[in-house]
Amino acid sequence: MADLTHTIDRRRARKAFDSYVAAYDATNPRIALKVEHTLRVAELCERIAREAGFTPAGVDLAWLCGLLHDIGRFEQLRRWNTFSDAASTSHAALGVEVLFGSKGDTGVADDDGSAAGTIGIIHRFIDPSDELEEVIRAAVGFHSDYRLPEDLDVRTHAICDVVRDADKLDILRVASTDTVETVLNATEDELLASAVSPAIEDAFFEHRTAHYSERVTPVDYLVNLACFAFELVYPTSLEIADEQEYIYRALERPFGITRPFENKATAQLMNRMDGHLRAWVDERLC
Template identity: 50%
Template sequence: MLVIVAEGTGGYFFFSGDVMRESCLDAFNSYVARYDASDERIALKVEHTYEAAGLCDEIARGEGLPSADVDLAWLCGLLHDIGRFEQLCQWGTFSDADSCSHAALGIQVLKDEMGSFTNDPEWVHIIESAVALHSDFRLPPGLSARERLFCTITRDADKVDILRVFNQSSCEAVLGIDPGEFSRGGDLGCGVRGVRRAPAPLAR
């Protein structure tokens, strides 16, 4: 049994097998190193990513999934918000209504980055589904049982940790809006309010 410690989070990720998760953590950390680590909003999303990945692991284990599927669930959690960093870089906000769908932007990012995490076609498809749908108000009909399983795990982990984020962070840091706007129902990036724009070309 290997133990990987995500530096700075205090989170422990337990898994059996080889060093797949260590490699994925290295790839993720290399990606986010392109962005300003001194920005509290970047740090917030890095921590949220680690926490969501850990929760995906816990949920998958609780469901009795085989070890490979637990690793896949963990990786869905690690990548679910990868579009947030470019969203903040381009628009200076985490509000989808004031920028674009961070989920769609994540899919665009993964067109270039997925190979750093996995080349398995089935894993790629599941991860893309989980990333694309994690912030939708509800899952669409027509998903396969496996797509729905991993999408649900990712969505549940994301929402559970969002409760922690809102408890520990300011509305300004999380959403770029003041508490008054939030109490009036400001955009949460979940697709309930506002129209999501298509992502702009990635900044290089």
């Protein structure tokens, strides 16, 4: 990655982040969960970028994009009391709005009486810099998209890939350590009785993640988590996934559940997928 002409003050950025989230209810466990997730993603971005050979300035930028990638989640929870984009709005687009403003940054209501424009907070984190701001805008705005736009420049694409890899890795951790009810909005019994949809089975053996519209049953979500491994861009990301083993837990013992799947076809398929995934990862790490 080519050298950047602007540097990033990490202490300033972290202070700005802490100040921003302090305005939200710290006693809300969902706020705490997102803060923890954000900091872990930033750390993962730093490691992935460093081991990929990014310049020091590039590593700093990757870290900052990780720190900012989910900043829209806090407003999403405040406004709609949910982390579901389907039930509210795109948290990635909301993050871009928080950072860069909306309605032309006017700060006043439009003539039609619609909501006032907002002034973004990006300059709490960095000095004005088109060079950095466009990369950050893309990394935040595209981090949860099914696919990245094809017209991104090489530097922006590289940073976006780092953030998307890091986000997937920590989503695997959250999904493995949280509860069935919180993650899937289903009971343990419903999960163990569910079947893998044909489209999800196809996606797995085609080595791709599935579109959200293809996921139907509770177990579909778990299989799609395991599919994250197939689309991790950087070798270090796959190494981390293998080290943490969360990709395997999604198929082997999701949420720490030791009871077998009641659906025998699901149990057999999950075992076959587990073996397939482990062999696929081993082949690429040896």
